[in-house]
Amino acid sequence: MTQPAKTSSNPLSLKERMKVPRQHMLEQPPLVRACNFTEVNLGYSEELARQEALRCLECAKPACTDTCPVGVKVKEFVQLIVAGDFLAAAAKIREDNVLPAITGRVCPQEDHCEGGCLMGKKVTPLGIGYLERFVADYEQKHLDIRNLPKTPPTGKKVAIVGSGPSGLTAAGDLVQKGHQVHVFEALHELGGVLVYGIPEFRLPKTIIREQIDYMRAMGVEFETDVVIGKTITINELMEEEGFDAVFIGTGAGLPQFMGIPGEHLNGVYSANEFLTRINLMHAYEFPRYDEPMLDLHSKDVAVIGGGNTALDAIRSALRLGAHKAYVIYRRSEAEMPARAEEVKHAKQEGIEFRVLTNPIEFLSDGKGWLNGVRCMQMQLAEPDASGRRRPVPIDDSEFDLPLSVAVMAIGTSANPLIQSTTPGLNTNKRNYIEADPMTQRTSRRGVFAGGDIVTGSATVILAMGAGRRAAKSIHEYLTTGTW
Numbered sequence: 001m002t003q004p005a006k007t008s009s010n011p012l013s014l015k016e017r018m019k020v021p022r023q024h025m026l027e028q029p030p031l032v033r034a035c036n037f038t039e040v041n042l043g044y045s046e047e048l049a050r051q052e053a054l055r056c057l058e059c060a061k062p063a064c065t066d067t068c069p070v071g072v073k074v075k076e077f078v079q080l081i082v083a084g085d086f087l088a089a090a091a092k093i094r095e096d097n098v099l100p101a102i103t104g105r106v107c108p109q110e111d112h113c114e115g116g117c118l119m120g121k122k123v124t125p126l127g128i129g130y131l132e133r134f135v136a137d138y139e140q141k142h143l144d145i146r147n148l149p150k151t152p153p154t155g156k157k158v159a160i161v162g163s164g165p166s167g168l169t170a171a172g173d174l175v176q177k178g179h180q181v182h183v184f185e186a187l188h189e190l191g192g193v194l195v196y197g198i199p200e201f202r203l204p205k206t207i208i209r210e211q212i213d214y215m216r217a218m219g220v221e222f223e224t225d226v227v228i229g230k231t232i233t234i235n236e237l238m239e240e241e242g243f244d245a246v247f248i249g250t251g252a253g254l255p256q257f258m259g260i261p262g263e264h265l266n267g268v269y270s271a272n273e274f275l276t277r278i279n280l281m282h283a284y285e286f287p288r289y290d291e292p293m294l295d296l297h298s299k300d301v302a303v304i305g306g307g308n309t310a311l312d313a314i315r316s317a318l319r320l321g322a323h324k325a326y327v328i329y330r331r332s333e334a335e336m337p338a339r340a341e342e343v344k345h346a347k348q349e350g351i352e353f354r355v356l357t358n359p360i361e362f363l364s365d366g367k368g369w370l371n372g373v374r375c376m377q378m379q380l381a382e383p384d385a386s387g388r389r390r391p392v393p394i395d396d397s398e399f400d401l402p403l404s405v406a407v408m409a410i411g412t413s414a415n416p417l418i419q420s421t422t423p424g425l426n427t428n429k430r431n432y433i434e435a436d437p438m439t440q441r442t443s444r445r446g447v448f449a450g451g452d453i454v455t456g457s458a459t460v461i462l463a464m465g466a467g468r469r470a471a472k473s474i475h476e477y478l479t480t481g482t483w
């Protein structure tokens with residue numbers, strides 16, 4: 001093990017740091033939070049953040065930065081926490097990440113920075129996500145954003161289509177290079193999945209709005225209720241509205257269904273619709289807002305799927321009064337794509353997991369409404385193309401489960417609107433936009449794309465990584481003119 005850097009103000013030896021336990025973040029108790037939409041995790045105090053930061057081994061070659069898709073300089077920002085300069089720590093994160101309060105909450109750190117943390121090889125890794133969240137929240141409370149420094153204008157105009165994490169990241173990086181950046185969003189709220197998909201108890205809407213206010217203060221312009229491909233096309237943006245480059249970050253929001261009998265019944269929702277009704281139509285603010293479709297009191301609700309979307313939907317259903325709340329998943333818990341923390345929280349709150357179970361038919365009450373689901377028990381065979389063990393049905397294992405509401409969370413695909421209205425824009429056979437993985441350039445000169453619309457459903461931080469790469473190559477294109 002190497003010695004800590006001389007610049008470090010950390011008074012602990014490396015051995016002592018290994019002995020400090022990871023600082024626990026306070027949470028709302030499970031039975032309390034299962035009845036409200038207030039955030040589950042309550043954040044670190046200044047004292048806890050300092051304690052946790054002291055654990056950093058300050059590696060000479062920090063794998064935490066190498067494993068972060070946007071390359072946050074973890075060691076440097078953690079050293080600034082140790083030194084007690086929280087605003088400088090926030091500024092350090094912002095050099096690479098324009099949405100720290102968001103990634104600090106929803107990023108799968110176990111697959112990136114914390115997965116790379118050397119300390120994790122022997123004990124629990126440094127709580128990098130918790131520290132990032134602490135610093136970002138501190139900045140939101142203490143930084144006056146009215147006088148952020150502005151880069152002299154280059155005179156170039158960039159259109160960003162979609163205000164999800166890929167678009168916001170590209171916008172933030174480009175405005176700092178002095179370009180005029182205008183974000184077009186189809187919905188009436190900014191933030192993409194962050195706002196219409198992820199519920200309040202994991203990512204409060206005020207946090208997203210504050211991060212967007214910061215970007216406004218940096219100079220980014222936003223326009224909602226504009227559907228590119230319908231209100232105005234990409235060609236019109238470039239040929240008539242004077243945009244020199246366009247970034248497409250429209251996500252993969254088209255719901256998928258299983259194609260089994262009964263999916264048309266009232267009471268069967270796509271996760272997209274279900275969560276949008278909660279998040280954007282304010283069902284989570286009952287009784288201030290009344291969303292009659294989602295009166296779940298005394299109803300049995302199941303979500304089909306095992307990803308973050310599935311858990312967000314079923315934990316929301318519980319908070320909306322569901323009597324029983326099930327996750328129905330065809331593989332075992334080990335294969336579940338949802339973050340481990342979400343699975344743990346869901347179980348604590350009383351969600352029932354029916355794993356190795358697959359629906360084969362939704363059952364009707366005879367009047368067009370759902371009143372049950374027929375399922376089969378599954379077992380795992382050899383791994384399939386995804387590398388996960390393939391679920392196969394067990395003979396004669398059918399059973400029925402009474403149900404009033406079912407939510408399909410088995411994945412999404414690309415919305416075809418922009419692809420079909422932009423001549424010369426190449427797509428793959430699943431209708432995702434083709435873009436170079438290093439430069440995010442598409443087949444159309446001046447048009448770049450990234451995030452879920454290129455890769456299919458992925459994660460916030462991977463979408464942000466694509467936004468950063470796109471911003472870098474858009475800047476190169478605008479300054480050199482070479483394609």
Ligand SMILES: Cc1cc2nc3c(=O)[nH]c(=O)nc-3n(C[C@H](O)[C@H](O)[C@H](O)COP(=O)(O)OP(=O)(O)OC[C@H]3O[C@@H](n4cnc5c(N)ncnc54)[C@H](O)[C@@H]3O)c2cc1C
Pocket residue numbers: 106107108161162163164165166167184185186187191192193194197198226227228229249250251252253275308309310312339415417418450451452453457458459460461463
């Ligand atoms: C419920 C749910 C929970 C999730 N939880 C997590 C999590 O905990 N951690 C994690 O890392 N990832 C999570 N994800 C995945 C993550 O949110 C996505 O991978 C990420 O948001 C993709 O970002 P994006 O910028 O590509 O697109 P999106 O976030 O989908 O944003 C695209 C935006 O483009 C807009 N748009 C679409 N078409 C047009 C158009 N024609 N004109 C103008 N605007 C348009 C859309 O309205 C939307 O606002 C979750 C996803 C869901 C659905």
